[in-house]
Amino acid sequence: MKKIRVLQVVPSFNVGGAEGLVLTYLRNFDRSCMEMKAVSFYAPSGSIYDEIIKAEKLHVTYLNKKGPLDISFVKQLKAEIESFNPDVIHTHMSALKYVVMAGTLGKPIFHTIHSEVLTDAGIYDRFVNRFLFKKYKVTPIALHEELRRAVNRYYGCTNTVVVSNGIDVDKFKNGVSIRDELGIDEESFVLCHVGSFSKPKNHEFLIKVFKKVLSYKPNACLALVGGGVLENSIRKLVADEGLDGKVLFLGRRSDIYNVLKSSDVFVFPSLYEGFGIAVLEAEASGLPVVVSDKVPENVCVVPNVKRLSLDDNIDKWCEAVAECENMKSDVLCDDIYKFDIKNVLKELSQAYREKCGCHKN
Structure with missing residues (x-):
């Protein structure tokens, strides 16, 4: 089978869902049938993802974009594209317009919509997307079927394909407890949340739920993994609610599977989610999961998932959480494996090959 060359393009490798997906692609693609590299517009920021890229010597080129209005780096981008000469270009977040500026409309281009249509991109980017999806047949990728319909409807196109996010299922299945390292007693009932400290993740609601859980289960604690602009305000809320020592701020970590x-x-309890990959990671770890009904149903694949409305009162959320005690399982249902990154990359590779005419080779 002919190898195809695929260029992934992202603004940066700061910690986030889109960046994490590209990193997962780079770590897991099938090297027997594909060459893949990535371009980041910005220099390394020292994020966990940058550290992984360096440690694992992944094929990433960093450009020197200086700020949101800087377009001088496009010459560098054009040179990188010409040097790698990809069969397919796959863009994420705000990268598509810059790739087009670099003169690439003759090549097959895919662009992933990572969130709800109106939150995935700003007004200008949505205007550009509409033009490119319809006029130049840039192929949108949606993370699930409901999002595909929304993308086609909003942009007036018909060419959106569905390729889910993926995770390394075995990595999360085979994680190990590190309670001693985290300073968590073995008798504690541990609630966990993984996500950036940002409005969509709804940390304030989570803190209210946790405080109520404590009235049922005094041995409970809450582990928060992530960072972000709202972290300080959430720390203040925790202190104001008298929850210091019960809420652990674990920061951004590369060993989420162990947490x-x-x-x-x-x-x-997200306000909205384009996909909800953290939910899949929790399910692959064998955890029972309590999520808002804003999380797409297709990622809620194991029996021990409870989807609740954010309009439900705190007591109902608290009861759902409390009922999850002793419900962890080391046996995974088969449905989780359809999201294994190796299977997802096979679907993605097929989409690439069909677009660039290599599917018969």
């Missing part, structure tokens, strides 16, 4: 294995239940 999940150290937990008893995963709680994810």
